[in-house]
Amino acid sequence: MRTEQPQTIRLTDYRQPDYLIDETHLTFELFEDHALVHSRLLMRVNGGQGALPPLVLHGQELTLQSLAFDEQPLAVGDYQVDAHSLTVQPLTKSFELVITTRIEPQNNTALEGLYKSGGMFCTQCEAEGFRKITYYLDRPDVMSRFTTTVMADRGAYPVLLSNGNLIASGEHEGGRHWATWEDPFPKPAYLFALVAGDLYRIDDSFTTMSGREVELRIYVEPENREQCAHAMDSLKRAMRWDEQMYGREYDLDIFMVVAVNDFNMGAMENKGLNIFNSSCVLAHPNTATDMAFQRVESVVAHEYFHNWSGNRVTCRDWFQLSLKEGFTVFRDSEFSADMNSRTVKRIEDVSFLRANQFAEDAGPMAHPVRPESYMEISNFYTLTIYEKGAEVVRMLHTLLGAEGFRKGSDLYFERHDGQAVTCDDFICAMEDTNGVDLTQFKRWYSQAGTPQLEIEGHYDAATSSFHLHCRQSCPPTPGQTQKLPFVIPLRMALLDANGQELPLYLAGQTQSLGTETVLAVTEAEQVFVFEQVSAAPLPSLLRGFSAPVKLAYPYSRDDRVFLAQHVDQRLLKVYRGVLADSSLDPAMVAEILRLPSEAYLIELAQQADVEAIHKVREWVRRELASALADSFRAVFQRLEEAGGSYSASAEAMARRSLRNTVLGYLMLTDSSDTLLACVRQFVEADNMTDRQAALIALVQSPHEQEKQAALEEFAQRWSAYPLVMDQWFSIQASNPLPGGLERVQALMTHPAFNIRNPNKVRALIGAFANHNLVNFHRTDGAGYRFLADRIIELNQLNPQIASRMLTPLTHWRRFDTQRQALMKTELARIMACEALSDDVYEVVSKSLN
C-alpha cells in the first residue's frame, strides 16, 4: 500500500511556464556503469513584471553532480532538490544554467529516459522521460533549440546519433569518440532522442517536391539488415503522400529511423530521429505476416506524418495529446486506405474501435478525447485519445468536405508553425477557413462515452414521405453524469426494393441532395422528412461508420441480409453466393466470412457470459464450415491454383487473407484431406503469412501429434528471430482449447521469454488475457490471479507496461457476480502492494471505485 496518493493534474490548473529555454546544449558521456549528462541552458523569464519567481525544474531518479548559475557554482543550500524537482532562485531576467547529473541507463528497466536495449543506448522521452535524464522544464510548451554531443567508446558504439544534422565529430584518447548534432527547429524535450550503438545502416534518398535532396537512413542490428526494404519503401511513399495530400514536405537534410528491441510503445516521432520498436520496422516475407507488413507501413507513415502534426505544431500540454495523435492516426489511416483496399481498412478500423475503444468508454478509465485530469499521463495513451480522436477528426473531414478540411489544415499549420497549441486552436482554424461554428461539435472533445443513436423510419404513403426519427443519448461516465447532444454526422441513403439509391429531397428543400447525403443530428430528438418517395424505402444508415456511435435501427432480419448483399434472404445463401463470385475483392470476402470477435460480442452484452459467447460462436463457425464445405473447398482450390510464388502486392495479400480464412473453416470439418493440406501449407509455404495461418489452424485443432511437431519445428527454425518467436508465443497463448493457463505458465519458462522485454510480455501475457477469453475467465479465478501476479512483478520493473496489462481486469463490471468478485479480489491485492507505481495506482484505484 502506498502512503500518499499521487497528485492529480488538472487541465483547469494550466499556467504558462514562468521561464523559457532558448538554447539547450547537452553533452553525454556514456559508460558501461553510468552516464554523465552535462547540460547548459540559456534561459529567460517568460514575460512578467516585478519579482522573479523561483525556477522549478523537473527531475526524477537523478544524482546531481554540480550546478552553476552564470558561471557561479551553487553550494548546497543555494537550491532545493526533492524526488521530483530542483528549485533555484534566479537573480536576473536571463541567465545561463549549467547542470551535471549522473544516471544509470543500464539499470533503467522502465524504458523511460535514457536506457540500454541489448548493446545499445537509446531514449524514450515522451511523455515525461526527459526528466530522468537531466533537470529541465519538461513540458511540451517549452520549446528550445538543441545541440547534442554524444561521447562513447568507439569499438562498442561506432554509431552516435541525435536529432537534427551532424555538425562535427572526432576522436578522444582511450578509444573514445564523439559526435555533435544540431537541430535547428525548436522542440519540446519529449522529442529529444539519442542513440549509441553498433548498428548497420541502410541508405536511400528522397527528393522533396521543392527539389531538396533528403538522406534517408534506417539503422538496425546487423543481423536484421535484410528486413528493412519494406520500411524504407513505406517511408518514401508516406513522404510523397504527405506532399500530395497536405502540401507538407520534410524540413531537415536527413531523416533517420532506428529499430530497438526493448520498447514500451510502437514507435516515437523524435525530430529527425525516429526510434521504433523493431516489430514496427522489420518485415521480410520469410519472417513477417501480411498484417505485420501493413503495420510497418502504417507506423512508419504515422511517425513521419508527426513531423508536421506533432513536431512543427505540438501540444501545449498533455491534455491536448489527441491534437497530435487523433489527427495523425486519421492521416495514417487515410494513407493506408490509399495504399491498400479502402473498404477493408475501414472495416478493420471500425471493428477494432467497436470491440476495444467502446469497451474503454464503458469502463472505469473512460475519459474524453481531451481529458480533464490525470495522475500519470502514460495512462492516457489510450484508444480514446488515438482511435476515437481520429474518428473526431474524420467527422470534421466528413462535415467540411475534403477541400474544406484541407484548407482548414493549411491555416492550422500556417498559423501555428513552431508553436505549442490546443485542440481548440485546431478547431478554430477549421471554423475560420470554412465560416462555420463548431462550438457544439467540440463536445466530442469534452464529453466521454459512446453516444447511442436510435433511429426509426416511418413511411407515409398518402404524402409519399419518409420520416427518420433520430434520438441520441450518451450513458454516464466517471465524473460526467449529464451529457449534452453531440453533432453526429449521419451519412445515409434510401434504397428501393431493387437496392437502387433514391434521389433525396429533404422537406422544404427544392434541390435534390443527390442519392447519398450527410445529415447533422444535433438535437436529442430530431426528425428528418424526405419527400417524393414513391414506396417504402430501406434506409442505409451511418454509411462508412460516419460517427463513432452505437446505432440502433429496428431492421428486420431480412433487411439486414438485404443490406449486406442485395440478392438473397438467408445467410448461407449469401455466403455461398459471395464465395462463388470470383470477381469480388478476396480481402472483402474474407472480411464478410469472419465472425465478430468474442471481445466485440462481450462489449455488446450488458452482462457477458464468456462461455456461452465462446460456445455459440464456435458452434456457428462449425455450422458454417459443414454447410459450406463444398464452397470452401472450391475457393481453396481456386486460390491455390491461382497462387504462384509470393508477392507483397495488395492483390496477393487479399488472396492469402481469403485462402487462410477458408482454411480455418475447413479445418473445423474433420477431413483428413484438409489436415494434410494444412500440414503441407505449414511445411511448404514460401512466406510467414501462410505458414502462420497453418500453424494457428493446427494449434487450435485436436490433432496433437501434428500440432506438437509443427510447434517444435517452428521454434527450432526461428529461435534466432525474436519477432517470429513473439508470434509463436502469441499463437499458443491465444489458443482457446482447455488448459490455456497451464500452457502459458509453461511458456513463461521458455528460454526465448523475458519479462523485461515489452514485446514478449504483450505476446504471451497480453495475448492470453486479451484474446483467450474463455481460458482467462476460468471460473476458479486462476487466470485473474496469474495476470495480477505478473502485474505485481512488472510494477517494479516497468510501470507503464504493468499498467497497460491491467485493462482486462478493469472491465470486471461486464461479468457475472462470481467473476466480478474474483476480479475485484485481484485488483485489491494489487492495490495492497508496496511501492505501487503512480501508473498502476491510478488505474487500480479508479477501477475499484
Ligand SMILES: [Zn+2]
Ligand atoms: Zn503518434
